[in-house]
Amino acid sequence: MGFVAIKTKELHAKVSRRGPFGVDTGDLGFTGTPGAIFVPRGAPSPAPIVGWAHDWTKGPQHYTDTLKHLASWGFVVVAPSTDHGPRPSHQLFADHLSAAIENTLQSTLGRGSVRADPRRIALAGHGLGGGVAALLASQRTDIDAVAMVFPSETVPSAAERASLIDAPGLLVEASGGTFAEDARDLHVAWRGELVHRRLEKAIEKGLVERKSLVVGVGLADPDKRTHRAVRPLLAGYLLATVGDDDDYAAFADPEAKIKDTVSVTREMLAEEADDLVPSAPPLLRLAKSFIGG
Helix, strand or coil, X not given: CCHHHHXXXXXXXXXXXXXXXXXXXXXXXXXXXXXXXXXXXXXXXCEEEEEEECCCCCCHHHCHHHHHHHHHCCCEEEEECCCCCCCCCHHHHHHHHHHHHHHHHCCEECCCCXXXXXXXXXXXXXXXXXXXXXXXXXXXXXXXXXXXXXXXXCCCCHHHHHHHCXXXXXXXXXXXXXXXXXXXXXXXXXXXXXXXXXXXXXXXXXXXXXXXXXXXXXXXXXCHHHHHHHHHHHHHHHHHCCCCCHHHHHHHCCCCCCCCEEECCHHHHHHHHHHCCCCCCHHHHHXXXXXXX
């Protein structure tokens, strides 16, 4: 094993744990948008800002530990708690996320010592929120990175808008997942640099951290293995991009080998295209019409 691989393995282990900063948690309501904000206590200011979009019918409370994990590595994380009804407007959700970021950029945060950096803005999200993050990135020219975890399609189409996105992106897919085709469409259309990682042992809905009313039908079951797989990928990628930390450059390198992931290339997608179901079963199409995709 070469030195680079050893270093990447060590960094993955490091970023799997909480970072060096304590985290102050607050109410995002001061921005005019309900939700939560996570501020790295004592971090160098201005700190990069990450706008987080939740999955269908969820909210920030379903991702508290994940968002604290990101904040502990020096990111101001804003997570609107809007558009979590059964039939949300995806564009309105993107607008709310954008407004929360803008209002946070105008504020002094935490204990008064940290501000968010308007020159380092990232978007991230899970499921429907991953699609919304891509949708918003296609509408703003100041986004510096986008991280999409098991993204699903949106209306208007994030995949169709991806050809407008110059920002680098991280696309995390679950092997054999329901939204594999949505991830493929985003990859093919993405104009900027893209890192696409497939997790063999992850559950698309497993990133949530608390059970919901729909857990009984298998739509939102917290999965610690998924938490452990996704958090270091997110933190490492954001450190390499908006965090300006060259030590973590491998997390933004599509050819780098990262623990428990497979790097997906356009060539792989082309080879797999024949195996994709050409049209989803009627029940799946109906469900995805509600949540995006």
